[in-house]
Amino acid sequence: MRPETARLVRTDIMPPELDSYGNGFGFGGYVARPGAWNAGEFGWDGAAGTKAWLDPVRNYAAVMMVQFFPWGAVPIAEEVRGAIRADLGIVMT
Structure with a gap:
């Protein structure tokens, strides 16, 4: 994968006024926004946990x-x- 492509996977493409559970969203999943406790993190949450x-x-x-269903039913994450x-x-910190 080219570095430019990898950067797009973890780049927040959502407008600032929209969020996904407090995060932005990129081409590869959620992106923790600056100022968040996990800023810089990116990943994916599946429907079944x-x-x-x-x-x-x-x-x-x-x-x-x-x-498990529903999503979030078991607070293990x-x-x-x-x-x-x-x-x-x-x-x-």
Whole structure:
């Protein structure tokens, strides 16, 4: 993939007044906007809870494979994120 194409995947293309759960959205999924607690992160949330995210600011990527409905019924994502960050020694400010 050309670097220009990769940049488009993680570039917020939504107008500032629109958001997707507080994030922007690019050609490859959600994009955490500047000022957000996870600014710089991008990824995808699946309809049945599966999540994938890449965080070039903190230098890690993760995939969480789960299946449940409705979306958000099992609040596990933030626990998984917290455990990964703790294991990697990442302190969120």
